[in-house]
Amino acid sequence: xxxxxxxxxxxxxxxxxxxxxxxxxxxxxxxxxxxxxxxxxxxxxxxxxxxxxxxxxxxxxxxxxxxxxxxxxxxxxxxxxxxxxxxxxxxxxxxxxxxxxxxxxxxxxxxxxxxxxxxxxxxxxxxxxxxxxxxxxxxxxxxxxxxxxxxxxxxxxxxxxxxxxxxxxxxxxxxxxxxxxxxxxxxxxxxxxxxxxxxxxxxxxxxxxxxxxxxxxxxxxxxxxxxxxxxxxxxxxxxxxxxxxxxxxxxxxxxxxxxxxxxxxxxxxxxxxxxxxxxxxxxxxxxxxxxxxxxxxxxxxxxxxxxxxxxxxxxxxxxx
Amino acid sequence: xxxxxxxxxxxxxxxxxxxxxxxxxxxxxxxxxxxxxxxxxxxxxxxxxxxxxxxxxxxxxxxxxxxxxxxxxxxxxxxxxxxxxxxxxxxxxxxxxxxxxxxxxxxxxxxxxxxxxxxxxxxxxxxxxxxxxxxxxxxxxxxxxxxxxxxxxxxxxxxxxxxxxxxxxxxxxxxxxxxxxxxxxxxxxxxxxxxxxxxxxxxxxxxxxxxxxxxxxxxxxxxxxxxxxxxxxxxxxxxxxxxxxxxxxxxxxxxxxxxxxxxxxxxxxxxxxxxxxxxxxxxxxxxxxxxxxxxxxxxxxxxxxxxxxxxxxxxxxxxx
Numbered sequence: 001x002x003x004x005x006x007x008x009x010x011x012x013x014x015x016x017x018x019x020x021x022x023x024x025x026x027x028x029x030x031x032x033x034x035x036x037x038x039x040x041x042x043x044x045x046x047x048x049x050x051x052x053x054x055x056x057x058x059x060x061x062x063x064x065x066x067x068x069x070x071x072x073x074x075x076x077x078x079x080x081x082x083x084x085x086x087x088x089x090x091x092x093x094x095x096x097x098x099x100x101x102x103x104x105x106x107x108x109x110x111x112x113x114x115x116x117x118x119x120x121x122x123x124x125x126x127x128x129x130x131x132x133x134x135x136x137x138x139x140x141x142x143x144x145x146x147x148x149x150x151x152x153x154x155x156x157x158x159x160x161x162x163x164x165x166x167x168x169x170x171x172x173x174x175x176x177x178x179x180x181x182x183x184x185x186x187x188x189x190x191x192x193x194x195x196x197x198x199x200x201x202x203x204x205x206x207x208x209x210x211x212x213x214x215x216x217x218x219x220x221x222x223x224x225x226x227x228x229x230x231x232x233x234x235x236x237x238x239x240x241x242x243x244x245x246x247x248x249x250x251x252x253x254x255x256x257x258x259x260x261x262x263x264x265x266x267x268x269x270x271x272x273x274x275x276x277x278x279x280x281x282x283x284x285x286x287x288x289x290x291x292x293x294x295x296x297x298x299x300x301x302x303x304x305x306x307x308x309x310x311x312x313x314x315x316x317x318x319x320x
Numbered sequence: 321x322x323x324x325x326x327x328x329x330x331x332x333x334x335x336x337x338x339x340x341x342x343x344x345x346x347x348x349x350x351x352x353x354x355x356x357x358x359x360x361x362x363x364x365x366x367x368x369x370x371x372x373x374x375x376x377x378x379x380x381x382x383x384x385x386x387x388x389x390x391x392x393x394x395x396x397x398x399x400x401x402x403x404x405x406x407x408x409x410x411x412x413x414x415x416x417x418x419x420x421x422x423x424x425x426x427x428x429x430x431x432x433x434x435x436x437x438x439x440x441x442x443x444x445x446x447x448x449x450x451x452x453x454x455x456x457x458x459x460x461x462x463x464x465x466x467x468x469x470x471x472x473x474x475x476x477x478x479x480x481x482x483x484x485x486x487x488x489x490x491x492x493x494x495x496x497x498x499x500x501x502x503x504x505x506x507x508x509x510x511x512x513x514x515x516x517x518x519x520x521x522x523x524x525x526x527x528x529x530x531x532x533x534x535x536x537x538x539x540x541x542x543x544x545x546x547x548x549x550x551x552x553x554x555x556x557x558x559x560x561x562x563x564x565x566x567x568x569x570x571x572x573x574x575x576x577x578x579x580x581x582x583x584x585x586x587x588x589x590x591x592x593x594x595x596x597x598x599x600x601x602x603x604x605x606x607x608x609x610x611x612x613x614x615x616x617x618x619x620x621x622x623x624x625x626x627x628x629x630x631x632x633x634x635x636x637x638x639x640x
Contacts, residue, residue, distance in 0.1 A: 158581025
């Protein structure tokens with residue numbers, strides 16, 4: 001019988017699982033991330049895998065490997081997670097043995113964990129839009145801006161922290177990043193910093209419909225969908241903020257391209273996926289005048305797997 | 321008998337050759353680059369190799385391989401050079417068969433050619449200061465700012481243009497680079513652009529001893545030695561220009577470090593070597609507050625081979 005793999009994308013707001021057989025998704029399930037600590041989070045993770053298995057008429061005993069993509073500091077060898085500020089129960093500096101906890105709930109199956117962004121890139125590279133390339137940078141524009149770098153056909157890890165394209169300096173003494181330093185790409189292109197800057201500008205008297213749209217949609221934060229809607233409505237402040245995101249992405253990605261001479265750059269993440277091809281084209285246009293070899297620009301890609309990329313990549317990590 | 325290799329570093333102002341046996345330099349010779357065309361340049365290249373051989377009581381027949389580092393567009397397979405604006409006779413878009421011309425003058429020995437910066441990095445990586453590392457960026461601060469990138473123990477080429485750290489954008493709409501684009505690292509740290517900017521400031525009425533020192537030394541351009549002397553004299557304009565170079569290097573190298581998580585960064589080139597360890601330390605200090613993983617800064621290195629790095633790297637390219 002063909003081997004079955006599960007992949008779990010653990011995020012601050014949701015848990016997304018997939019079950020894969022013969023490189024195809026045969027089941028998928030999503031649930032909000034519980035706010036009540038590690039045991040409830042791991043229980044919810046196992047429950048989504050079981051629900052995804054049920055869709056394919058499979059059982060826990062059929063799984064040969066489980067992969068997890070998680071934010072925070074990952075110790076792959078020990079299967080632990082620490083310092084993950086957005087996942088309730090995983091915020092502390094004491095490593096949580098996530099791998100063994102999930103394994104125990106899924107028939108003691110082998111569990112592998114890696115960084116969520118790297119796992120998302122693995123999904124798009126092995127099963128998604130980046131398949132044809134062996135030198136490709138994935139830029140995940142979501143709440144923050146993460147990066148996954150594939151060079152010469154292998155995922156670059158460096159000493160564990162490679163890929164942080166979000167922390168490219170685009171403006172000396174510029175807007176403050178989530179990491180506290182000034183002028184990073186993420187300060188301009190991360191959804192979280194875009195929202196924070198919009199709130200600042202509103203307190204300074206700038207007009208915008210962004211927060212009205214947010215409330216109308218019953219949200220308590222400016223989601224990618226809220227930003228997209230505000231752009232469609234021609235909201236001037238939102239247009240300006242996205243112009244700045246495109247500008248910052250153009251600078252940072254042109255510098256990376258000049259250093260690495262990549263074949264392709266993939267734009268994903270919640271905001272990247274929501275704004276899609278027109279956004280990616282604008283970033284390509286912003287990069288173009290800054291490229292040292294303008295006649296060989298990298299191919300610019302949107303994702304194929306969208307918000308399933310992390311879970312699919314996690315299944316790939318497990319061997320699927 | 322041990323194999324003998326020759327390496328030639330072809331520059332716009334000088335030709336430097338070395339002869340190596342058992343990984344050691346056994347002869348070296350330097351001559352100004354002739355301004356009288358391809359035949360005189362290749363004759364001078366062969367003459368320096370012969371002079372270096374003579375120092376070790378060796379003859380052309382003893383050489384098993386010759387390597388050349390050259391600026392411009394290199395076709396490694398064909399052994400040709402084109403578009404090398406600073407080397408008389410090699411400026412045009414028609415490729416010059418440099419490899420075969422030099423081979424004919426050196427007993428039809430096998431000749432290999434690569435980009436001068438990549439060859440310089442090869443020298444420091446295989447025979448110099450970067451030996452202990454398998455993830456290291458070499459930054460050559462000379463007339464321009466070149467880069468050689470070793471990742472996972474191999475020299476990164478990309479599609480032929482990898483390593484252009486000098487064309488990292490450090491200031492949007494900043495000072496014009498030699499490539500014509502604004503705000504690149506090279507616009508602030510390249511000796512050529514530093515000189516051009518100093519001349520501009522002088523026409524605007526700024527005072528400096530930089531050009532007096534240049535004339536006193538019988539130079540027609542602001543060499544690295546002239547800059548070093550002006551700094552020692554406390555020349556305010558020069559101090560400011562080097563402050564800006566350090567600032568630009570700090571930003572560009574921190575961004576590269578955040579993306580790649582390198583083990584080490586080597587600072588070389590004419591200006592880098594001349595200003596040496598204190599300059600490298602200043603760059604390290606400028607990078608530090610911008611590093612995403614500040615507790616694991618890259619090791620910062622000066623070169624070991626200095627201006628012999630290119631010729632030694634060329635010999636390594638040939639198999640030496």
